[in-house]
Amino acid sequence: MLEIKQLHKSYPIGDSHLHVLKGINLLVKEGEMVAIMGSSGSGKSTLLNIIGMLDHADSGDYILDGLPIKNLTEKKAAEYRNKFLGFIFQSFNLINYKNAMENVALPLYYQGMKRKERQELAMFHLEKVGLADWAHHLPKELSGGQNQRVAIARALAANPKLLLADEPTGALDMSTSYEIMEFIQQLNDEGKTILMVTHEEDIANMCKRIIRLRDGVIMEDTTIKQVRAKQHV
Amino acid sequence: MVKIFGFLFDKDTWQEVQGSLKKNTLRSILTMVGVWWGILLLIGLLGSARGIENNFNVLFEDFATNSVFVGGGKTSMPFKGYEEGRPVILRLDDVKKVEENVEGIELVVPRIMGNAVLSRKIFSGSFNTTGDFPILNEVAKPDLTLGRFINQSDIDEQKKVVVISEDVYKQLFEKDEDPIGELISVSKTNFKVIGVFKLVNFGGPQLDVHMPFTTFQQLYNRGDRIDWMMITGKPEYNINQVEADVKLLLKNLKKVNPNDNRAFFGFNLGDRFSQFTGFLKGMQFLTWFVGIATLIAGVFAIGSILLITVKERTKEIGIRRALGATPIMIKRQIIVESVTLAIIAGFIGIISGGVILMLINNAMLNSNEPWMRNPSVSIGMVFLSLLIVVILGTLIGLIPANKATSVKPIDALREE
Numbered sequence: 011m012l013e014i015k016q017l018h019k020s021y022p023i024g025d026s027h028l029h030v031l032k033g034i035n036l037l038v039k040e041g042e043m044v045a046i047m048g049s050s051g052s053g054k055s056t057l058l059n060i061i062g063m064l065d066h067a068d069s070g071d072y073i074l075d076g077l078p079i080k081n082l083t084e085k086k087a088a089e090y091r092n093k094f095l096g097f098i099f100q101s102f103n104l105i106n107y108k109n110a111m112e113n114v115a116l117p118l119y120y121q122g123m124k125r126k127e128r129q130e131l132a133m134f135h136l137e138k139v140g141l142a143d144w145a146h147h148l149p150k151e152l153s154g155g156q157n158q159r160v161a162i163a164r165a166l167a168a169n170p171k172l173l174l175a176d177e178p179t180g181a182l183d184m185s186t187s188y189e190i191m192e193f194i195q196q197l198n199d200e201g202k203t204i205l206m207v208t209h210e211e212d213i214a215n216m217c218k219r220i221i222r223l224r225d226g227v228i229m230e231d232t233t234i235k236q237v238r239a240k241q242h243v
Numbered sequence: 244m245v246k247i248f249g250f251l252f253d254k255d256t257w258q259e260v261q262g263s264l265k266k267n268t269l270r271s272i273l274t275m276v277g278v279w280w281g282i283l284l285l286i287g288l289l290g291s292a293r294g295i296e297n298n299f300n301v302l303f304e305d306f307a308t309n310s311v312f313v314g315g316g317k318t319s320m321p322f323k324g325y326e327e328g329r330p331v332i333l334r335l336d337d338v339k340k341v342e343e344n345v346e347g348i349e350l351v352v353p354r355i356m357g358n359a360v361l362s363r364k365i366f367s368g369s370f371n372t373t374g375d376f377p378i379l380n381e382v383a384k385p386d387l388t389l390g391r392f393i394n395q396s397d398i399d400e401q402k403k404v405v406v407i408s409e410d411v412y413k414q415l416f417e418k419d420e421d422p423i424g425e426l427i428s429v430s431k432t433n434f435k436v437i438g439v440f441k442l443v444n445f446g447g448p449q450l451d452v453h454m455p456f457t458t459f460q461q462l463y464n465r466g467d468r469i470d471w472m473m474i475t476g477k478p479e480y481n482i483n484q485v486e487a488d489v490k491l492l493l494k495n496l497k498k499v500n501p502n503d504n505r506a507f508f509g510f511n512l513g514d515r516f517s518q519f520t521g522f523l524k525g526m527q528f529l530t531w532f533v534g535i536a537t538l539i540a541g542v543f544a545i546g547s548i549l550l551i552t553v554k555e556r557t558k559e560i561g562i563r564r565a566l567g568a569t570p571i572m573i574k575r576q577i578i579v580e581s582v583t584l585a586i587i588a589g590f591i592g593i594i595s596g597g598v599i600l601m602l603i604n605n606a607m608l609n610s611n612e613p614w615m616r617n618p619s620v621s622i623g624m625v626f627l628s629l630l631i632v633v634i635l636g637t638l639i640g641l642i643p644a645n646k647a648t649s650v651k652p653i654d655a656l657r658e659e
């Protein structure tokens with residue numbers, strides 16, 4: 011599904027550089043559910059953004075589903091993001107003047123799907139996250155958990171192979187977090203590959219594999235027994 | 244082409260545009276006000292310039308613009324035994340000679356001027372009088388508001404009739420009184436009023452009373468002397484050349500030094516006319532300049548407003564890019580947005596500009612001294628200004644569009 015070799019990334023800070031990723035090697039197979047952990051500033055988001063083609067690596071190889079991701083034009087990158095990737099952000103990143111359904115339909119719009127189909131599909135996904143009745147509400151009229159579910163529906167809309175989530179439960183209270191995790195686990199059960207950045211051990215334990223970053227490298231990479239979120243709800 | 248512009252026929256494009264414009268009301272309104280103001284000014288100014296030009300054309304319509312007045316002055320140089328300072332007197336037969344001998348002449352109209360006290364009942368006033376032939380109609384048609392002008396039988400029979408200006412009418416008659424057929428006294432002789440005209444003046448003395456030439460001769464005992472002649476040139480001839488030829492001929496006839504520039508006075512209406520048209524052209528140019536400068540200033544203002552709001556908008560664009568919007572998609576949406584705003588504002592500008600021109604027109608129609616007539620803009624100009632607006636709209640749109648797509652998606656997303 012995803013293969014990363016000797017990935018480096020540094021940020022210019024004044025005259026010097028902050029070397030954040032110092033040679034990451036990572037292999038993720040289809041159907042995996044991986045938690046990326048590490049202390050604040052260890053480069054978790056940086057890694058996820060590079061995987062999501064929102065940012066570029068300085069050097070190293072990155073192959074996604076057999077496609078080498080290197081020197082892409084922004085147009086190609088946008089197409090790949092649209093086709094292969096779904097994003098879930100800590101702060102939801104919904105467009106605030108669009109209602110839930112329109113937000114979910116947006117990736118489909120960029121795929122060139124017809125309006126009618128798009129709305130039907132968006133409704134289908136909203137139903138899946140249990141928000142069919144809220145389809146015509148604006149983000150500000152929804153709770154944090156509901157907004158994150160809209161964001162999940164949006165990430166799923168284009169049927170991506172890989173779901174990238176940067177602290178999806180970071181802004182939510184515990185019970186809502188578990189609710190969201192339940193959805194994500196369900197998606198993984200259905201075969202979606204999931205990469206998730208998190209701070210919280212209990213959330214990480216709901217994945218199937220935990221990667222720990224430190225000093226710019228993967229310090230620990232363990233396969234665990236998944237804790238089902240349902241037990242906590 | 245279809246591929247590039249196909250998105251314009253896509254309902255979704257417009258839904259996106261509408262959504263974004265509605266949500267960002269303040270930004271939309273500010274942008275529109277800028278463009279609206281520029282267009283309004285452009286249309287208003289152009290229309291007014293046109294109105295002034297129309298008015299001017301109508302004023303000149305009754306005048307043969309290809310004409311010159313030549314009259315006798317005093318010599319300023321001695322010649323062939325004559326002292327300087329000799330008055331040069333023109334006579335009726337000079338008119339014939341000019342007509343016969345100068346190339347490119349269409350008409351020569353002799354004119355003679357005097358002064359008289361006009362009175363009627365308790366009213367009286369002093370006015371300039373002229374003796375005229377019906378042919379005056381062809382070179383400086385009086386703008387008759389009542390009655391008729393002098394005709395040939397008036398001339399033949401030396402009738403005591405006058406055509407008076409509205410000023411005379413106002414001074415000698417009560418309001419709404421019908422002057423036609425009424426008698427007024429001109430230098431103590433009774434004359435019948437046959438017509439009233441509106442004064443149009445381009446310099447020179449104000450001529451308020453026309454009477455038949457022959458009557459004038461008799462009344463003032465002038466013999467065959469005339470004061471000046473109005474000469475019109477054939478359209479294909481240069482009026483300046485005609486003027487020079489006429490003066491040369493007259494200098495010859497009157498034994499005036501060929502280099503004497505004071506012996507005859509001349510007033511070249513053709514010159515005046517081209518001065519005026521030059522002035523109007525200048526005004527039109529200035530109008531375009533001011534209008535377009537205003538538009539551009541508006542655009543700069545809008546540009547900076549948009550640039551500020553781009554920051555606020557960057558995050559949204561980052562989200563859209565994360566969801567798979569290509570830079571082209573983002574750019575064209577922002578451009579369509581600003582062009583849409585510009586076109587709507589442009590239309591409102593054109594309509595309100597039209598309304599203002601209509602109001603000016605009404606004011607002018609009701610005014611005693613309209614200095615504009617039918618202020619209007621041509622369809623061509625309307626389209627041209629719309630085109631300018633569309634181009635400017637695209638340019639305005641390009642600034643934020645480029646800015647929004649030049650950063651990495653992640654940098655756009657980080658924007659708060």
Ligand SMILES: Nc1ncnc2c1ncn2[C@@H]1O[C@H](COP(=O)(O)OP(=O)(O)OP(=O)(O)O)[C@@H](O)[C@H]1O
Pocket residue numbers: 021022028030048049050051052053054055056057
């Ligand atoms: N655009 C940037 N410019 C400069 N430095 C940056 C930039 N983005 C991230 N950094 C720095 O790189 C380091 C890693 O950042 P990153 O966001 O990947 O950390 P993180 O592991 O996600 O941390 P957190 O758990 O707090 O989210 C941090 O020290 C951060 O300050």
Ligand SMILES: [Mg+2]
Pocket residue numbers: 054055056176
């Ligand atoms: Mg982070």
